[in-house]
Amino acid sequence: MAFARFVRLMRRELDGWRLAGLGWAAVLLLPFLFIFSAWFAEPNEQWLQIRAYLLRDYVAGTVRLTVLTGLLTVLLGVPLAWLVAAHDFPLRRFFRWALLLPLAIPPYIAAYTYSNMLSYTGVVQKTLRGLGVEVPQKWLAFGSVRGALFSFVLFLYPYVYLIARSFMERQCASWVENARLLGARPLTVFFRVALPMARPAVAGGVALVVYEVLGDYGVTSYFGVRTLTTGIFQTWFGMYDVESAMRLASWLMAAVVGLFFLERWLRRGRLYHVSGRPRPMASVRLRGPAAALAFAFCFLVFALGFLIPVLQLIAWASLAFGDVWKPQFWRWTLNTVAIAAVAAFAVTAISLVVANVCRRKTALNQLLARWVTAGYAMPGAVIAIGILAVFIELDRLLAPFYAAAGWGGRPLLLSTSVAMLVFGYVIRFTATGYNAVEAGYESIGSRFTESARLLGHGRTRTSFRVEMPLLRGSIAVGFLLTFVEICKELPLALLLRPFNFETLATQTYRYAKDEQIIQAALPSLLVIAVSLLSVAILHMAERRMQR
């Protein structure tokens, strides 16, 4: 009875969760297929030229930039996470969340800000000149790969820091304490216990950083660094060759999926889970020079990554406040918060479903997980074009329905509504929510779920009653990261917004595009303020939960 067996198999495998996961993946298929369709077109002359002269440059530049950024964010983020999670030193409680704040500053704003501060008219040179010191501008040159690395590492490391820290704080306690009791030295505890355990969390964080770097256009084009993404834009905007641009983009996407499988392969066969009740770790009190050093390190990172650029932005914003401020800023802020909240909520829900479905690491599940998150590594503008194409087609299909429903003679309804933009955000930023939730699932392991299922709970009930309470930290982190990410996002907002729809990011862009950094400071600050507020809410929620 092959048929009966098939039905049984289907009933076991295909519950609502899996169907929902697969359904969403199918929705994503449309814009992604649009991008991959470039492979089937005949390569044109320009593509041959790109392949001959430039592709190697693009790939080399991309690899160099992502590898260096990935390494440096780990070197910065993980030690900070370990310091804060397992030690006590002056102002630790402040740094615990203050070290997240650089995330609120978009790297391209940071790049503009630092370049201007260090330029001839910037505050550094001005002060030095005031003191009668002439420093050759070349010494302060802040350009090219160095500048790009600085902007990425200092403003993206919080991904690694946040995910690693929340993992270490919750999941490592008994191992670390046992190791300490058995006399392991601090460095040994870090390298032999905490770091290996935190590896999935660190990998999740680094993946986000790498994705972000791969998809970036703002920083790399400002510093003239050649990557696949700048190549895509040069092909599209420079040569008006959308097709070759899509072809490059599809290569980029293939590279991302490949990268992920490489990482999985490197840690094949290992299972990560933590038994026992997750609980906070007893921290080691640092004294004397060690405490001073820890404090200095945290403060330096905080100052460079947040304090200095924000103070500079405040100074600029006050110079131009009278010119730039309009009452519409309230409206724009509300737009930003609203659209980010809706999209982040959708991302969190999708992440929970897909991460739940993908806990068993079959090849199909892994592919599903990558498929759903691949949008993050794509330049926003490329995704935007895919989405635009899909929505306009959709509107064409639905046009008779609109007419029947009496919605009048507007042929384009969906693609002139804010729904298109929300959809774009969800496609692009599922990764931030998903990676956090996935790391959460990995850290709680399967024992609670198995017990609940054995005791007769269904999958949905298990999820709501058992897993979600255990995952709430990860869920909150995922939601927050996505929210902040969307507040900062630009290319999707530019292309997919309806008439007269402005966000703080588009307002920042209008000035920054024209190099009016002083005028751009005010909207930038508001983006940062909105992000800050959400970090504060997360912080409060965490405290409540710990009580």
Place this chain on the structure above:
Amino acid sequence: MKPRKALMAILAGFLLAGLLAACGSGANNGGSGSVSAGGPSADAGGAQTGGQEENRSGGQQGEPVVNIYSARHYEVDDVLFQQFTDATGIKVNVVKGEAEELIERLKREGASTEADLFFTVDGGVLAYAKESGVLEPVTSPVIEENVPARYRDKDNHWIGVSTRARVIVYSKDRVDPSQLSAYEDLADPKWKGKVLARSSSSLYNVSLLASFIALKGEEASEEWAKGVVANFARDPQGGDRDQAKAIVAGIGDVAIMNTYYIGLLAHSKDPEEVKVAERVGIIFPNQETDGTHINISGIGFVKHGKHKDNAVKLIEFLTGKEAQETLTNSNFEFPVNPAAERAEYIRAWGEFKEQELDFDLLHVHNAKAIEIFNKAGWK
């Protein structure tokens, strides 16, 4: 409160705020778009009158509108649109984005598009929009009176609104301006280690080189690009303003820049930037030969636009003397309407000879220009 409840409450709060505002902006959109045809669509807008200042009269029946896709992000554009609305009662709806993306959007929307006008910088881009088949000729005696033929597309698919020149800027302290008079001089080995320029990913540079290809051919243009690259004081980086700052900082002596950035520097809120503008001089190159390269901002007439009359009125308004003077005074671009007076600051530069090129050629030679930049190693 129980922890999960607390979290749920926060999430729910976010969601609620989001939905509320999303409805608000949905209404905004419904209001602005639905007024298009007047008749049957009005009920969609009227049903959800979004109480918003940007959309002052909500979705009242028959409210006249004109919809623009704009790749210009200048503050003065908003001021002009507002003046237009005040004068005519026609509401201006705008989507601002990148030019190439907006053209792609227009192409895909085809006959369904809600856009009436396409507003952008760069003659090459305008030519590309025309070539993409999204524009059509506009006919208006007023416009033809306002704008001389050389600042319009030859078929009037687009109409120029303002121009800027790409010039040579030099250090007043270290450079004797009589030493250089042409773009070609920048490739002369005597400026080795002294020349500053931004990256070749800037359309301003691409169009400059495209104009050379049109005037002097590929070979000479490639030689020029290679010569300039050999003279670079540093790898290309930053924007146009950064080149002027680098001159004053002593990194290099001469740079390629757009005129209006000098005007903006000189009127900056930052006193240090004003000093930079004071310490550099401007040369309008090639006065004895082909003239100085200029580029143009223009407004294209969208083929499938639904509000053609309003669109024509807006072009007439933007090219009128008054709007042209507002434009030049706040942005330091050159007006296209000869009746309009240039901003006082740029009047001091005097008259200069312009490149007389069909702007279409900037698009024709665009890909070649990028190829040459890549070959020459101009990052």
